[in-house]
Amino acid sequence: MHCCSHIIxxxxxxxxxxGDNCYRAVTFLKEGMLVWILFLLCQVGAPAxxxxxxxxxxxxxYKVRISLKTALGEDAYEWNQSEMFFFQATMAFAMRRHFQMxxxxxxNIILCVQTSRVSFWFVVTSPDNTTMLIPKADVEKAVRMxxxxxxxxxxLSDRTLEFLGIYPTLAATVNPDxxxxxxxxxxxxxxxxxxxxxxxxxxxxxxxxxxKGMTEDGQDEEDMQVKGVENGINLDGTYNRGxxxxxxxxxx
Amino acid sequence: xxxxxxARAEWDNPMQFVLACVSYAVGLGxxxxxxxxxxxxxxxxxxIPYMLMLVLLGVPLFYMELAIGQKMRLGSIGAWRAISxxxxxxxxxxxxxxxYLCLYYNVINAWSFWYLFHSFQSILPWAECPANSNLTGPxxxxxRATPTQYFFYRETLDISGSIEENGGIHMGQALCLLLAWIIxxxxxxxxxxxxxxVVYFTATFPYLVLIIYLIRGVTxxxxxxxxxxxxxxxxxxxxxxxxxxxxxxxxxxxxxxxFGSLIAFASYNQYNNNFEKxxxxxxxxxxxxxxxxxxxxxxxxxxxxxxxxxxxxxRVRLLLLNTFDLAEDTISLENVNHWIAELNRTHPxxxxxxxxxxxxxxLEAELDTAVEGTGLAFIVYxxxxxxxxxxxxxxxxxxxxxxxLGMGSMLxxxxxxxxxxxxxxxxxxxxxxxxxxxxxxxxxxxGFTTRSxxxxxxxxxxxxxxxxxxxxxxxEVITVCxxxxxxxxxxxxxxxxxxxLNWYWKIMLAGVSPILLIAxxxxxxxxxxxxxxxxxxxxxxxxxxxVVTEYPPYAQAFIGLLLASSVCCIPLTALYTYCKxxxxxxxxxxxxxxxxxx
Numbered sequence: 097m098h099c100c101s102h103i104i105x106x107x108x109x110x111x112x113x114x115g116d117n118c119y120r121a122v123t124f125l126k127e128g129m130l131v132w133i134l135f136l137l138c139q140v141g142a143p144a145x146x147x148x149x150x151x152x153x154x155x156x157x158y159k160v161r162i163s164l165k166t167a168l169g170e171d172a173y174e175w176n177q178s179e180m181f182f183f184q185a186t187m188a189f190a191m192r193r194h195f196q197m198x199x200x201x202x203x204n205i206i207l208c209v210q211t212s213r214v215s216f217w218f219v220v221t222s223p224d225n226t227t228m229l230i231p232k233a234d235v236e237k238a239v240r241m242x243x244x245x246x247x248x249x250x251x252l253s254d255r256t257l258e259f260l261g262i263y264p265t266l267a268a269t270v271n272p273d274x275x276x277x278x279x280x281x282x283x284x285x286x287x288x289x290x291x292x293x294x295x296x297x298x299x300x301x302x303x304x305x306x307x308k309g310m311t312e313d314g315q316d317e318e319d320m321q322v323k324g325v326e327n328g329i330n331l332d333g334t335y336n337r338g339x340x341x342x343x344x345x346x347x348x
Numbered sequence: 349x350x351x352x353x354x355a356r357a358e359w360d361n362p363m364q365f366v367l368a369c370v371s372y373a374v375g376l377g378x379x380x381x382x383x384x385x386x387x388x389x390x391x392x393x394x395x396i397p398y399m400l401m402l403v404l405l406g407v408p409l410f411y412m413e414l415a416i417g418q419k420m421r422l423g424s425i426g427a428w429r430a431i432s433x434x435x436x437x438x439x440x441x442x443x444x445x446x447x448y449l450c451l452y453y454n455v456i457n458a459w460s461f462w463y464l465f466h467s468f469q470s471i472l473p474w475a476e477c478p479a480n481s482n483l484t485g486p487x488x489x490x491x492r493a494t495p496t497q498y499f500f501y502r503e504t505l506d507i508s509g510s511i512e513e514n515g516g517i518h519m520g521q522a523l524c525l526l527l528a529w530i531i532x533x534x535x536x537x538x539x540x541x542x543x544x545x546v547v548y549f550t551a552t553f554p555y556l557v558l559i560i561y562l563i564r565g566v567t568x569x570x571x572x573x574x575x576x577x578x579x580x581x582x583x584x585x586x587x588x589x590x591x592x593x594x595x596x597x598x599x600x601x602x603x604x605x606x607f608g609s610l611i612a613f614a615s616y617n618q619y620n621n622n623f624e625k626x627x628x629x630x631x632x633x634x635x636x637x638x639x640x641x642x643x644x645x646x647x648x649x650x651x652x653x654x655x656x657x658x659x660x661x662x663r664v665r666l667l668l669l670n671t672f673d674l675a676e677d678t679i680s681l682e683n684v685n686h687w688i689a690e691l692n693r694t695h696p697x698x699x700x701x702x703x704x705x706x707x708x709x710x711l712e713a714e715l716d717t718a719v720e721g722t723g724l725a726f727i728v729y730x731x732x733x734x735x736x737x738x739x740x741x742x743x744x745x746x747x748x749x750x751x752x753l754g755m756g757s758m759l760x761x762x763x764x765x766x767x768x769x770x771x772x773x774x775x776x777x778x779x780x781x782x783x784x785x786x787x788x789x790x791x792x793x794x795g796f797t798t799r800s801x802x803x804x805x806x807x808x809x810x811x812x813x814x815x816x817x818x819x820x821x822x823x824e825v826i827t828v829c830x831x832x833x834x835x836x837x838x839x840x841x842x843x844x845x846x847x848x849l850n851w852y853w854k855i856m857l858a859g860v861s862p863i864l865l866i867a868x869x870x871x872x873x874x875x876x877x878x879x880x881x882x883x884x885x886x887x888x889x890x891x892x893x894x895v896v897t898e899y900p901p902y903a904q905a906f907i908g909l910l911l912a913s914s915v916c917c918i919p920l921t922a923l924y925t926y927c928k929x930x931x932x933x934x935x936x937x938x939x940x941x942x943x944x945x946x
Contacts, residue, residue: 105880110655113414148707161670163676164676165677166675166676183583211673212673212674212675213669213670213673213674213675213676214672214675214676215670263484263485265483266479266483266484266485266486267479268484268485276466276468276469277462277468277469277520278464278465280464280465280468281461281465281523281527284461285526285530286529288527288531288534289530292530292533292534292537295534295537295538295542297539302707309536316928
């Protein structure tokens with residue numbers, strides 16, 4: 097509508113400057129009709145102009161796909177004209193944020209080919225010249241810069257608010273200084289080594305205790321029997337287990 | 349020169365012995381081999397040949413090994429030498445095979461440790477692909493394969509393209525292997541005194557985890573598909589001979605016969621221990637655990653298959669919605685297939701433009717992807733676990749269970765090596781045989797942590813202890829029944845137990861088992877010859893999957909060496925003893941332990 101008023105004003109100025117000696121009374125009616133015709137044309141023409149800029153597979157446009165039910169399930173809001181307006185506003189914000197000099201407005205974002213999937217195409221026009229489209233690469237940079245803000249505005253994520261052709265940057269893998277597995281490994285191997293040391297120390301202590309016990313009251317009876325030393329005489333034989341009096345049949 | 353059993357260590361009570369046998373027999377094979385066989389050979393129907401082989405082959409041979417160990421009260425080398433001086437080589441062959449097993453088996457425990465330690469993160473590392481360097485997408489290798497495969501092949505193993513391409517040692521793996529060996533050392537350093545206490549835990553805790561997993565498994569969405577698929581018997585599979593042969597092989601290897609571990613365990617028994625009942629109990633427990641574990645595995649399979657199927661349907665739904673720009677709630681997961689037909693009819697050109705992107709989702713096909721071995725344990729299971737809620741907890745539980753199963757079996761393997769060695773007089777001169785064996789196995793085992801290490805691992809797994817074991821046990825049975833004599837054996841058993849051998853044992857040991865073993869043996873040889881060049885699965889980085897590759901000539905020679913080195917012990921020792929006996933003067937005779945008088 098902005099452009100229409102511009103055109104009418106310009107034309108009106110042009111008419112008046114042409115003839116200072118214009119027959120105001122006669123031409124006034126003609127002017128009125130002209131203006132009215134121009135106005136009508138503008139109403140029809142402007143969207144047609146915008147339609148030429150924004151279409152399916154537009155070279156400088158992007159397709160946006162929104163999956164509300166996937167993202168929000170029960171809490172999904174309805175996608176209507178207000179949401180479309182919000183989208184235009186968000187995109188204008190993204191463009192402003194990227195190109196800090198230029199003042200983009202809601203009218204600079206043109207949407208078309210809306211489907212029930214919810215998907216649509218959009219193009220961005222320059223604020224200075226509404227027939228000129230911003231190239232694809234610049235739009236991409238702007239979107240990438242503010243992707244997080246755009247997602248959050250709609251309570252969506254990279255996966256549910258898709259700009260086809262602009263791939264989200266994956267989160268960088270966090271590499272901690274000590275990998276966590278090494279910490280657990282250190283704990284376990286420390287415990288195991290402590291166990292081994294405890295075992296060795298206890299066996300050492302046991303041996304020392306046994307030695308002390310042996311030197312005090314001579315060799316054990318059993319040792320003597322086993323080694324074949326009975327009554328101080330060395331017998332050259334093997335211990336016959338048949339004469340031990342343990343249970344004949346051990347149960348399971 | 350064998351030490352007499354003057355002050356031989358003993359189990360504190362018979363329960364420790366039973367738990368040690370259970371802990372040894374119930375190992376990773378029950379979890380990752382039996383479910384695969386069950387699926388391949390007709391589900392519930394496979395139980396018939398399995399149980400039959402258990403009765404005909406498994407229990408009698410198990411009984412025989414326990415009897416020998418308990419009677420001779422020596423490790424495998426001493427025991428076989430006592431039975432027949434010419435066949436002392438059987439014990440040597442057992443020790444060599446056990447040594448090979450010790451070398452590579454602990455690497456599995458190292459992997460279990462690696463996965464266990466990596467489970468303590470908010471996002472499991474095998475749940476998502478890492479981003480590539482430009483942060484534009486996931487790493488290509490990960491994209492072509494799956495995140496779980498990528499984590500196993502790239503981050504755990506850093507596998508090379510083939511067995512010829514060597515690389516450096518993976519430091520993380522080496523550290524985990526070191527830890528595994530330190531723990532094994534800790535468990536056996538004090539002999540049966542320490543082992544006896546450890547087996548209380550390693551034998552019982554896996555069952556606790558299995559029960560927890562069973563409850564979790566059957567309550568998962570889609571688990572029932574897997575269990576139904578597994579138990580639906582396909583009786584036509586019973587007509588194929590491979591089914592019966594696989595059943596026999598599984599029973600045989602699952603019980604751990606021929607390694608000398610059972611002989612070693614039984615040698616620490618009281619002389620009159622009632623091993624007959626214990627043999628039956630342990631065999632039944634082992635088979636029961638296999639069936640129990642396969643229920644758990646199949647409920648997990650069903651969950652994974654259903655998850656993948658529904659993800660596939662979701663992708664197709666999204667593709668249809670996006671291509672035809674329909675509103676989100678028009679297509680749901682249930683009517684995807686209906687809509688495919690509908691859209692094909694109404695918009696044929698647009699539908700044709702979809703081309704290859706339209707996937708066909710098939711639940712049966714997902715369930716059919718039967719995997720065994722390390723692939724099942726570390727890839728399929730971890731894929732299922734990452735989709736469960738609170739996945740870190742389930743991951744930790746699962747890998748602790750794998751560790752305990754593996755450690756329990758490792759104990760048996762290492763004791764099978766150490767017991768006969770420490771019986772030999774010249775070894776016991778060395779102060780720390782246990783430590784030295786562990787150190788030796790650790791250093792050689794580091795070879796399996798190199799970039800091509802997994803291929804060598806597979807080689808050892810497939811050839812190191814399969815064929816040789818069959819041969820060893822065959823010679824064992826023939827020795828006991830025909831060379832030593834079934835009559836003498838009967839008398840020994842009566843001496844220990846108090847009652848004579850049942851007709852069942854006699855028929856099985858003297859008749860049925862040797863015949864079955866010979867049949868298995870012949871089958872293996874025929875299969876090996878018919879199979880052509882041995883092949884292995886090499887991981888291809890570009891394709892993101894395994895490709896079948898032939899072994900290079902030096903690897904094939906190594907396989908031959910593996911097989912020959914254990915089998916040759918038997919004839920070589922027989923020859924050596926024969927020569928020695930011939931050269932001895934008639935007066936001085938080697939002192940053999942007379943088995944009848946004891």
